[in-house]
Amino acid sequence: GDSVTQMEGPVTLSEEACLTINCTYTATGYPSLFWYVQYPGEGLQLLLKATKADDKGSNKGFEATYRKETTSFHLEKGSVQVSDSAVYFCALKEGGSYIPTFGRGTSLIVHP
Amino acid sequence: DTGVSQDPRHKITKRGQNVTFRCDPISEHNRLYWYRQTLGQGPEFLTYFQNEAQLEKSRLLSDRFSAERPKGSFSTLEIQRTEQGDSAMYLCASIQEADTGELFFGEGSRLTVL
Numbered sequence: 001g002d003s004v005t006q007m008e009g010p011v012t013l014s015e016e017a018c019l020t021i022n023c024t025y026t027a028t029g030y031p032s033l034f035w036y037v038q039y040p041g042e043g044l045q046l047l048l049k050a051t052k053a054d055d056k057g058s059n060k061g062f063e064a065t066y067r068k069e070t071t072s073f074h075l076e077k078g079s080v081q082v083s084d085s086a087v088y089f090c091a092l093k094e095g096g097s098y099i100p101t102f103g104r105g106t107s108l109i110v111h112p
Numbered sequence: 113d114t115g116v117s118q119d120p121r122h123k124i125t126k127r128g129q130n131v132t133f134r135c136d137p138i139s140e141h142n143r144l145y146w147y148r149q150t151l152g153q154g155p156e157f158l159t160y161f162q163n164e165a166q167l168e169k170s171r172l173l174s175d176r177f178s179a180e181r182p183k184g185s186f187s188t189l190e191i192q193r194t195e196q197g198d199s200a201m202y203l204c205a206s207i208q209e210a211d212t213g214e215l216f217f218g219e220g221s222r223l224t225v226l
Contacts, residue, residue, distance in 0.1 A: 034213065102154035
């Protein structure tokens, strides 16, 4: 079945450092891919998405490119801020399904 | 606030007791989902509704679990004869039928079974 694999955390960075959180997926078809973010004490919220190969999703300085050849959707940011500290979840949804599948999440801690 | 709301936010119960969680989705959203999240894991699908119809249930949803959405608006998730392994965060999410793929999540209901 469909699955999403994320790098283990926590990822600990200093402010203004570069961020990459790896995400790879297994799917039978052509899924849509998502990154959700969960700030402390809040619900998950969509950060960005991409619906087809080579699409780039972007929001709040974060980017991720849908790479079909490597089945990856890595999350990147050039300069992180303390306020980016959160848990980040990679997710996929097959075209013929109504049920998104989530990865285990990667905690990001940014120090001043 | 017109987001997804869940109640209660935290429930502590003794093993063997029944618990019920409620979810109020965004009003124009006709699909509603329940997920479970344990520490260090991502959300795991339990079940979803389109309007009042329960369309799919995960194998995770044992016969002690039942979910309803009687009028196609709010939903309840009941766990009977709770076990310590049921301790988790129960997440509700909703989406419009015009499927952009983006789920709108509530803040979750945390269950602790002693």
